[in-house]
Amino acid sequence: GAGVSQTPSNKVTEKGKYVELRCDPISGHTALYWYRQSLGQGPEFLIYFQGTGAADDSGLPNDRFFAVRPEGSVSTLKIQRTERGDSAVYLCASSLNFRGEKYFGPGTRLTVT
Amino acid sequence: QKEVEQNSGPLSVPEGAIASLNCTYSDRGSQSFFWYRQYSGKSPELIMSIYSNGDKEDGRFTAQLNKASQYVSLLIRDSQPSDSATYLCAVIGSGTYKYIFGTGTRLKVLA
Numbered sequence: 194g195a196g197v198s199q200t201p202s203n204k205v206t207e208k209g210k211y212v213e214l215r216c217d218p219i220s221g222h223t224a225l226y227w228y229r230q231s232l233g234q235g236p237e238f239l240i241y242f243q244g245t246g247a248a249d250d251s252g253l254p255n256d257r258f259f260a261v262r263p264e265g266s267v268s269t270l271k272i273q274r275t276e277r278g279d280s281a282v283y284l285c286a287s288s289l290n291f292r293g294e295k296y297f298g299p300g301t302r303l304t305v306t
Numbered sequence: 307q308k309e310v311e312q313n314s315g316p317l318s319v320p321e322g323a324i325a326s327l328n329c330t331y332s333d334r335g336s337q338s339f340f341w342y343r344q345y346s347g348k349s350p351e352l353i354m355s356i357y358s359n360g361d362k363e364d365g366r367f368t369a370q371l372n373k374a375s376q377y378v379s380l381l382i383r384d385s386q387p388s389d390s391a392t393y394l395c396a397v398i399g400s401g402t403y404k405y406i407f408g409t410g411t412r413l414k415v416l417a
Contacts, residue, residue: 226404228407233409234410235394235396235407235408236350236394236407238404238405241403248403249402249404252404291403294340294352294355295340297349297351298349299348299349
């Protein structure tokens with residue numbers, strides 16, 4: 194079946210702009226996670242959804258970052274007033290439930306100029 | 307102390323040899339452990355999960371877990387050049403369902 198999909202695959206934006214990154218999880222997976230990965234580092238947790246609600250948003254770096262999952266499937270990560278330090282690969286993962294193995298999408302490479 | 311530690315490498319092994327990748331973690335209450343492979347420019351791909359002490363084998367891969375020593379390892383038998391990648395260790399700590407990743411170990415299998 195189809196895996197996790199993410200759009201866009203690449204996004205270049207200017208400092209101060211607003212961006213939205215989209216994640217479409219594996220069908221039937223109730224848990225959805227956002228991670229951020231910088232070069233040479235392991236993925237860093239941002240936020241986790243179980244169904245429609247954010248079960249843990251402790252990894253969001255500040256209030257410029259926000260994520261939603263209104264219908265319990267597709268999720269959007271929103272970044273306001275982007276900064277150069279936000280440049281990274283943003284990874285989305287989903288699992289059948291919160292205990293399950295997580296499967297990652299291809300990522301969105303965000304570059305803030 | 308980092309929560310999940312891995313040697314960044316590179317670890318170089320000749321083709322056909324056994325590659326041994328190691329990971330230590332700080333949360334003694336951790337219950338779930340995972341190994342991912344990540345090729346350059348690609349996203350992490352799940353190789354194995356392990357939840358109980360001991361060994362778990364899947365093809366050429368064996369995961370080993372020792373909770374008393376807070377140590378998990380991945381052995382790759384008959385290493386192939388196509389195994390050259392970064393291997394990420396991920397741990398789910400106590401009271402949470404999110405992964406904490408190590409920084410990864412870069413493996414190079416020399417033909």
